[in-house]
Amino acid sequence: MKRRDFLTKSVLGGGAAVAATTLAAPAIAQSVIEWRMVHSWPKGLPGVGVGAERLARRIEAMSGGRMKINVFAAGELVPALGCMDAVMDGTAEMGHDASFYHVGKHPMLAAFFAVPFGMTGDEQAAWLLHSGGQQLWDELNSQFGIISMPAGQTSAQSFGWFKKEINTPEDFQGLKIRMPGLGGEMVKKLGATPVLLPGGEIFAALQSGAVDAAEFIGPVNDLPMGFHQVAKISYGPGVQEPGGTVQAMFNTAKFQELPTDLQEIIRAACHAGHEDMKVEYDLQSGRAMETLRVEHGVEFRRLERPVLEALGKAAGEVIQESYDAGDDLTRRIWDSYLASRADTMRFLRFNEQAFLNARTLDFPFPGPQAT
Numbered sequence: 182m183k184r185r186d187f188l189t190k191s192v193l194g195g196g197a198a199v200a201a202t203t204l205a206a207p208a209i210a211q212s213v214i215e216w217r218m219v220h221s222w223p224k225g226l227p228g229v230g231v232g233a234e235r236l237a238r239r240i241e242a243m244s245g246g247r248m249k250i251n252v253f254a255a256g257e258l259v260p261a262l263g264c265m266d267a268v269m270d271g272t273a274e275m276g277h278d279a280s281f282y283h284v285g286k287h288p289m290l291a292a293f294f295a296v297p298f299g300m301t302g303d304e305q306a307a308w309l310l311h312s313g314g315q316q317l318w319d320e321l322n323s324q325f326g327i328i329s330m331p332a333g334q335t336s337a338q339s340f341g342w343f344k345k346e347i348n349t350p351e352d353f354q355g356l357k358i359r360m361p362g363l364g365g366e367m368v369k370k371l372g373a374t375p376v377l378l379p380g381g382e383i384f385a386a387l388q389s390g391a392v393d394a395a396e397f398i399g400p401v402n403d404l405p406m407g408f409h410q411v412a413k414i415s416y417g418p419g420v421q422e423p424g425g426t427v428q429a430m431f432n433t434a435k436f437q438e439l440p441t442d443l444q445e446i447i448r449a450a451c452h453a454g455h456e457d458m459k460v461e462y463d464l465q466s467g468r469a470m471e472t473l474r475v476e477h478g479v480e481f482r483r484l485e486r487p488v489l490e491a492l493g494k495a496a497g498e499v500i501q502e503s504y505d506a507g508d509d510l511t512r513r514i515w516d517s518y519l520a521s522r523a524d525t526m527r528f529l530r531f532n533e534q535a536f537l538n539a540r541t542l543d544f545p546f547p548g549p550q551a552t
Contacts, residue, residue, distance in 0.1 A: 214248045214439070219268070221261045221278035223381045224254035227465070228401050229427055232333045232458040233277040236429060239450040244443060250275070261379030268327050268430045276430040277332065281362030282377075286325060288503060289511050291362040292518060293318050293329070295338075295422035297496035300522050302334040302424025302459055304529070308521040309426070317514050326433050332451040333427030334459035336466070338419035340484060341396030342387065342403065342412040347484065350491035359383055359395035363499055364421025370495035380406070387411045396421065400469035401462055409477045416482050420492055427458065471552065 218237055222230035237250035253273070255261035264276035265283045281291040292299075293314075300308060308314035309331055322329050341358065354372035358365075365375030376392050380402070386392045388411045395412075396419065397403060403415070429451050436444065473479040484492075504515045 213246065214443070216248065216250050216274040216435070217253060217258065217272075218250050218275045218277060219253045219257075219259050219264045219273040220276060221255050221264050221282060221379055223406075224257070226380065226402060227405060228335065228398065228458060228462055229277075229333060230254065232427065232454055235457065236277065236332055236450060236454045239453060240447055243446045243450055248443060248446075255379060255381055261381060262377075265325070265327065265430060268432050269325055271432055271435070274432050274435045278428065278430070279361075279425060280329065280428050284362065287321060289321060289507070289514050292514060293321075293426060293428070294362060295364070295425045296500070296518065297364045297367045297421045297423075298493050299423060299518070300525065301529075302336050302426070304522065304525040305424050305426050306331060306334065306455065307525055308518060312521040312524070313517050314521065317510070317517055321510060321514070323433075328431045328433050328436055329428040330431075330448060330451040331426045332429035332454045332458075334455050334462070335398050335422070335425035335427065336459050336462040337399075337424060338422040339396060339399045339403070340416040340419045340421065341394050342408045343394040343414045343416060344387075344412050345393070346414065346482075347416060347488060349485070350488055352488075356394060357392045359386065359392045359397075360421060362422075363496070363503075364396070366499045367421060367492060367496045370498060371491060384408060384411070398425070399462070399466050400473055401465045404469045404473055409473055409479050413478060414480050414482060415473070416484055418483070420484075420489065420496070427455075429454075467551070474552075 218233065220230070220233040222233060224230060225234075233254075234252055237252045240248050240250055253259070259267040259272060262282050264273075264278045265286070267273045268276045279294045281294040284291050293309075295305070299305075305314075309318070315330075318329055341360065346352070350371050353368055356368075356373040357376060358368060358373050359378045360368055360373075360375045361377045365377070369375055376386070378386055378392070378395075380397055383392075383395045383397055384407055387395050387408060395408065397406065397408070399419070400415075403409070409415075429447075431447070436447075439447075470481065474481060500515065500519075504512055507515070
């Protein structure tokens with residue numbers, strides 16, 4: 182073969198290969214389903230914020246790259262509290278937030294995040310997965326054109342950060358406190374004024390005095406948010422949110438367009454994200470709590486029994502009033518929720534709660550001890 186013929190064939194062959202690759206590229210790109218996820222958390226916030234990013238990566242990995250989720254933190258595409266509207270109108274195909282941010286659409290959306298003096302994170306998951314809770318959530322959401330799935334769990338939360346002591350129920354009188362959902366309605370009965378703020382706005386509100394106290398989640402998030410810089414007392418237990426179920430929301434039409442296997446991949450990814458987030462909060466909360474106590478002088482205090490009893494009574498009144506004034510779906514949700522609460526409490530009170538109490542007794546045990 183002459184050198185000229187070789188070069189000609191090589192160039193043409195290479196060009197053909199390049200052309201084939203170029204032509205094939207759009208076909209590959211078209212096979213990837215690209216979605217947008219909006220969430221209500223500050224970018225990179227441990228727990229909930231990182232959980233949203235992990236969910237996106239998990240869906241992409243489990244789908245073998247067939248789905249790509251572009252993640253937008255609070256304020257990047259829509260306001261922090263605008264996730265549900267964005268999913269409903271198609272601005273984003275999916276969202277990641279707390280359902281109680283949207284009680285203006287239906288009051289019972291609060292129950293699918295947390296109920297004061299209600300169920301722990303594990304109990305709430307049991308209700309959703311095995312006691313009809315998910316079906317009722319689906320029924321409620323059907324009027325908004327969305328589907329929600331549990332995709333994270335904050336575990337037991339703190340009651341919040343306070344600039345002054347709370348020693349009696351009367352200390353709530355006139356208190357402005359960032360506390361959304363049913364917990365906010367609970368403290369309102371004791372004379373407080375609940376305020377709804379996204380996480381990214383809480384520090385400034387505490388610092389300026391726009392609120393006197395604030396709860397968000399717990400030490401894992403409180404530490405990087407810097408609440409200890411403007412308040413030095415953190416109260417527990419978080420009776421207002423004994424376990425917060427973080428939701429992944431999906432535009433129903435977009436979700437139903439997906440092949441069945443991708444729908445199941447998303448469900449599995451959400452389930453994994455729920456467990457992953459919960460156990461991380463359980464582990465990291467104690468570590469962050471110790472840092473706040475030792476390095477920043479934070480006082481961790483338990484609410485006094487009379488305060489807890491007053492809050493519990495107020496929570497019961499909030500639920501009863503919701504039941505009495507609610508529509509048929511509201512009452513069915515409460516019937517299901519409260520029945521499941523009773524079922525799980527029965528054994529947990531006898532066994533797990535008793536074990537946790539036993540673990541605090543005075544006996545020698547190897548390794549570092551909780552302080």
